[in-house]
Structures are given as structure tokens and as C-alpha cells.
Amino acid sequence: MSESPSWACVCLPELALQVLVRAYPQLRQGPCAVIDEDRPQGRVLCVNQAARELRLLPGMTYAAGLSLAPDLRARVVPQQQLQQVVDGVCEVLHTLSPRVEPSQQEPGVFWLDVQGLQRVFPSLGVWIQSLHRQLRALELWPRVVVGWSRFGTYALARGGHAVGQILESQEHERQAYEDICLSRLGLTPSVRDALGKLGVRDVGALLSLPADGLRRRFGPEVLQLWRLGTGDWRPSLRAMAPQVPLCQQEILDNPVEHRSQVLFVIKRGLYGLLVRLASRHQALSSLGCKLQIEGGSLIEFEISPAQPTLDEHQVLELVRLKLESLSLKGAIEEVFIRVEPASAQREQLQLFKHRGKRDLSAAKEAIARLRAELGDDAVCRAHLTSGNLPEAQFTWVPTKQVSLPEPIPVDRRTLVRRISSRPLRLPPQSRHTRDEGLLVTGVEQGAVVRSWGPYIISGGWWVREVCREYQFTQVQSGRLLWLYYDRGRRRWYQQGRIC
Structure with a gap:
């Protein structure tokens, strides 16, 4: 058993609401909600809390919410905007x-591995303070719980009220999360209401139920929550690799002057960046460029397509117009x-995937x-x-x-067999070297290890007689060469190589 906590859960309560209020600060006062349409x-x-006090709950319709709170103000937060915030938080964490794992089901929930961090920070309390300071610089308000299990830290971060909490033991953690209200744990409204009718309103009441009927009556969502809470299922941390910055730098040996060359x-660098974006299931929202001019001056510009895209031609056309x-x-x-x-x-993503x-x-x-610039015979x-x-x-042929x-x-x-345009003349051989020690290709490739042949080709007696003894030769370097010995010239040549 570990002597110190190994799990931490960072929760950005009602992340969509935080993003909305960050964009519209005037919504901080009075009841406010995020709606899907x-x-x-x-x-x-x-x-928000003001709306909860008026008995507004997630799952209601916008019209029902207005009947309870006539001054309710609501907005739609695009999923793309949420994902950008989640990616930014992951970079900070x-x-x-x-090791950081963002929740796939609940944007704004993150699990972290805190083992060994006491060697980096004076204490876990100082670590929590540093985390709060960096996220608040992004105008986000997190709850952080450091504890002993995945579910315990999650339940207290989602349903608790402390902005920072360190649990002393596993027993302390269990006692703390048993009083958490189920409505705070992201259950679907229909499941939450069905459990409420049976008087099951907190985690402790849920964990006291037998597992046999949970799946049948409430579905796999509640059974999974029960298994996590009882310790019947202990999934490990599925860490996400840190995102490598999507940038490309090229230092030119020969500086260029024309805009077409730039x-x-x-x-040249854009295509590779678009491939990496597609592998992340992302698209390009803007492209920043810096051009270093000889002499020290710097030109910077940025282009943004009408909407995020993976269309290389569209982006390059905007760059061309900017240049x-x-x-x-x-x-x-x-x-x-x-x-x-x-x-x-x-x-x-599908268009980019099938693009050849x-x-x-x-x-x-x-x-x-x-052909227009160099002539019809330029391409053969x-x-x-x-x-x-x-x-x-x-x-x-053209x-x-x-x-x-x-x-x-x-x-x-x-x-x-890769044939050379012209046979390569090899160094002459010493008369005192035995066949098995031939250095037909010189010292760099080593002596002949094995050969197959000869395969004799002769002819041309009506012009100039040719007699060649072809063989496939393996040398000490491991390369397989296609050589021949010209009887008329008494010389070795390399016709090509085998790969």
C-alpha cells in the first residue's frame, strides 16, 4: 500500500459556464445557464449557483427554466471552444x-499522477497553490483534490466545495465522498431522477445497494459508478502524451528573394503540420509566420481561414495574398x-484521410x-x-x-536490380591477389564474400566484339552488387546494385 497519495483530480466545475462567463462578464450576476440549442x-x-437556488437543474428545457427564473440568461457554448480550453489546461497541467488524463466523457475533469512530486515541490499543498495560480491566470476556477483513488478524488472534486483538499488516508477519503450528492456527479437527468424517487441521493446510499439489480434497473452508467465507488473496478491512469508544439523552422542555405520561393x-513545412493536425483530429484555425531577412530585420504576419480547415490549397492561397x-x-x-x-x-478528417x-x-x-521552360525533351x-x-x-522517350x-x-x-546510366569502372586488381580475396570495389566496401555466376553475354562481332562475364557479388559491407568482367578491356565494372 502506498504511504502517500498517488491520485489528484482537477475539476473545472461547469466548465462550459466558466467559458461563457469569461466571454461575457456581465452574466456573473443573476441566474445563468448553458443550453445546447x-x-x-x-x-x-x-x-450557476443563483439558478440552482431557483430550482433550475440540468436537463430541463430552456422554456421550463424561464418559467422558474424569468430573468434567466442562457447561451450556447460551441464544442470547439470547449476543446480549445481543455487543450490549454492540459498544457498547463x-x-x-x-502524467495527465483528461476525461473523455466530462470536459473539465482531469486526473494527475502526483507520486514523487514531493521531491519537486516542498509539499503537495504548495503544488496545489501553484496549480491554482496558473489556472486562474487563464480565468478558470478549479477544485483540486489529492487522494488515494480515482473515484474518491473525482467525487470530492466534482461534488465538494473545497478549492484544494488533501486526504490523509483511504478511510478519510471514503468517509468524505459518501456524503456527496449524486446530482453533482454528472449523472444523466433521467437516472438522477429515478434514483431520487427511491431516496438514493448521495454516494453512500448508492454504494449500499446490491449490484445485481443496478444494471437492470438503471443501466451500465450507475453500475460503473457503483463499481468505482466500492473498489470493484480500479482503472489505471490513462495518461495523454503532451502535445508537441505545431511549428516548423527552416534555415535556408541560400537565401531567397522572390515571393514564390518563400x-x-x-x-514544404505546412503539409507535415496538417498531417499532425489530422492525427490529433484537429484542423488549422490560424497560421503564424516569421520571415528573417538578411541584416536582422523580421517580418511577422498571421492568416486565419474563414473556419478551421485542413485544406492546404486554401491556406496557401491566403499566404500568397498576404505575401x-x-x-x-x-x-x-x-x-x-x-x-x-x-x-x-x-x-x-475524412477528406484529409482519403487524400492521396x-x-x-x-x-x-x-x-x-x-516542358515550357526547358523544352519538350526535359521530361522523359x-x-x-x-x-x-x-x-x-x-x-x-519524352x-x-x-x-x-x-x-x-x-x-x-x-x-x-538498379542499373546505372553508365557502367562504373572499378579499380584494377593486383595480380598477386587470389580470387577469394578480390577487392573489386576497393577497400571501402571490403573483399568479396560470395558471388553467383558467371553469366556470359557476348556479341557485337559485326561492329566490335563484346564479351562480359556477369555475376552477383556480395561484399563485406553487406551490399549486393551487379558486376561484370570485360574480357576485351580486362577490367571490372559495376553495372548496378541489388536492393
């Missing part, structure tokens, strides 16, 4: 604990970009530009021909179109 039949999600550098409005008074030697994330819609890395239309445009492809020697069995490869499925992958 701005219409009379919209459901109340959370209410990761500076105070190496745009290309930004494009055209700037005055670049020198060559750019360093580019730094940073993206601000936001929650992505499912459709955006090979864009045929973009490839055709690139080929057309190269290999074409197989009839020939005796390997280098004569293909030729290069191409205007490209197509995606169509690989043939095979049961076993085969080795591929």
Missing part, C-alpha cells in the same frame, strides 16, 4: 505532473511557421511548366527496347502524361 425546447446543460518554403501585400526589403534566410489548432469536423499524396493533376501541371520516361547488353535494353503505378500483388517480394 438557442430555442425554447433547448436543453439546459449546466447552471503537463508542467505540473508528468511560398514554396512555407508549403503580395508585404514589402520584402531583402533576401529571406529563415522561415518559421506555427499553426493554432481547433477541433476538426468529421468530414474534414500523389496528385495527378498537379503532376501534369508541373510537367507542362518544365524509360522505354524498354530490344538489345543485347543491359544498357541497350531501354531508352528514354512524355506528356503520367499515371499512377499499378503494382501486381505477389506472394513473395523479389529483389530489384
Whole structure:
């Protein structure tokens, strides 16, 4: 058994309400609520203390709330805005604990691992003070409970009134959370009301019930709460990895002057950032860019699409328009970009997921530009021909179109011979070296370890006779080479390599 508490729960009570009041400070006075839809039949999600005193509870309709409190003021808080706040809180908490788990069901609830923090902070009380100070700087008001179990810290952080609490023992923790009202633990209104009709209004009364009928009468939600409270189920902390800042920096060896070159550098880093955003189920809400000019001056700008997006072309078009409005008074030697994330819609993620890395239309445009600038023969492809020697069995022909490869499925992958455009002449061999010690490729690759062959190709007697002895050679470095010995020149050549 651990000698010190190992769990901490940080709860931002009624997070949606805190976000709403932070945006509209005038709502601090009087009854206030967050609703899911701005219409009379919209459901109340959370209410402040003034509204609770007027008997307003989550789950009521907006119209029912207005009948109890005619001066009730309510707003809708977008899920995207909540997620941004949760992400910001996670960044703060990761500076105070190496392991942080945000609740997936209740935004604003976080579990932390506090084991060993006494070696970093003078005491857990000082740690709680530091946590409060950093979150209040974000205009958020947390409750923090340090204790011995996942459920105990959660129940007291959700339903208690202390802004900071350290539980001395497991028995103390259990006695404290048994008096917590069930309406404070995020139960759905229908389940909360059904338990209330039976007189089950606090955690202690719930835990005294037998488990057999809980699932049948109240569903898995109540059974899970019972198992957590009794200790029948003790899930471990599922820590979330800290988010790495989404930024990219590139120092240019050759500074660029033209706006099109700067745009290309930004494009190079943007795609990787969008991939990372999509893996987090997020989209780009804004892009900040810093351009370092030779001589020390710095240009900074920021662009924001109409809505969070993963569309690379849309973002680059905004960057292009911004660059055209700037005055670049020198060559750019360093580019730094940073993206601000936001929650992505499912459709955006699906579009990004199925988007291929090979864009045929973009490839055709690139080929057309190269042919226009460098000539029709600038872009070529290999074409197989009839020939005796390997280098004569293909030729290069101009191409205007490209197509995606169509690989043939095979049961076993085969080795591929990569042929050089011209055979590489190898160093001459000493007459005093035995065959098994040949250094055909020089000292760097080592001596021949094993070889297969020879496979003799001869011909060309009508022009100039050629006789080559091909073999596949493995050298000490581990590489597999495609070599031949030219009888006429009495010299070794490397035709290619095997990979």
C-alpha cells in the first residue's frame, strides 16, 4: 500500500459556464445557464449557483427554466471552444505532473499522477497553490483534490466545495465522498431522477445497494459508478502524451528573394503540420509566420481561414495574398511557421484521410511548366527496347502524361536490380591477389564474400566484339552488387546494385 497519495483530480466545475462567463462578464450576476440549442425546447446543460437556488437543474428545457427564473440568461457554448480550453489546461497541467488524463466523457475533469512530486515541490499543498495560480491566470476556477483513488478524488472534486483538499488516508477519503450528492456527479437527468424517487441521493446510499439489480434497473452508467465507488473496478491512469508544439523552422542555405520561393518554403513545412493536425483530429484555425531577412530585420504576419480547415490549397492561397501585400526589403534566410489548432469536423478528417499524396493533376501541371521552360525533351520516361547488353535494353522517350503505378500483388517480394546510366569502372586488381580475396570495389566496401555466376553475354562481332562475364557479388559491407568482367578491356565494372 502506498504511504502517500498517488491520485489528484482537477475539476473545472461547469466548465462550459466558466467559458461563457469569461466571454461575457456581465452574466456573473443573476441566474445563468448553458443550453445546447438557442430555442425554447433547448436543453439546459449546466447552471450557476443563483439558478440552482431557483430550482433550475440540468436537463430541463430552456422554456421550463424561464418559467422558474424569468430573468434567466442562457447561451450556447460551441464544442470547439470547449476543446480549445481543455487543450490549454492540459498544457498547463503537463508542467505540473508528468502524467495527465483528461476525461473523455466530462470536459473539465482531469486526473494527475502526483507520486514523487514531493521531491519537486516542498509539499503537495504548495503544488496545489501553484496549480491554482496558473489556472486562474487563464480565468478558470478549479477544485483540486489529492487522494488515494480515482473515484474518491473525482467525487470530492466534482461534488465538494473545497478549492484544494488533501486526504490523509483511504478511510478519510471514503468517509468524505459518501456524503456527496449524486446530482453533482454528472449523472444523466433521467437516472438522477429515478434514483431520487427511491431516496438514493448521495454516494453512500448508492454504494449500499446490491449490484445485481443496478444494471437492470438503471443501466451500465450507475453500475460503473457503483463499481468505482466500492473498489470493484480500479482503472489505471490513462495518461495523454503532451502535445508537441505545431511549428516548423527552416534555415535556408541560400537565401531567397522572390515571393514564390518563400511560398514554396512555407508549403514544404505546412503539409507535415496538417498531417499532425489530422492525427490529433484537429484542423488549422490560424497560421503564424516569421520571415528573417538578411541584416536582422523580421517580418511577422498571421492568416486565419474563414473556419478551421485542413485544406492546404486554401491556406496557401491566403499566404500568397498576404505575401503580395508585404514589402520584402531583402533576401529571406529563415522561415518559421506555427499553426493554432481547433477541433476538426468529421468530414474534414475524412477528406484529409482519403487524400492521396500523389496528385495527378498537379503532376501534369508541373510537367507542362518544365516542358515550357526547358523544352519538350526535359521530361522523359524509360522505354524498354530490344538489345543485347543491359544498357541497350531501354531508352528514354519524352512524355506528356503520367499515371499512377499499378503494382501486381505477389506472394513473395523479389529483389530489384538498379542499373546505372553508365557502367562504373572499378579499380584494377593486383595480380598477386587470389580470387577469394578480390577487392573489386576497393577497400571501402571490403573483399568479396560470395558471388553467383558467371553469366556470359557476348556479341557485337559485326561492329566490335563484346564479351562480359556477369555475376552477383556480395561484399563485406553487406551490399549486393551487379558486376561484370570485360574480357576485351580486362577490367571490372559495376553495372548496378541489388536492393
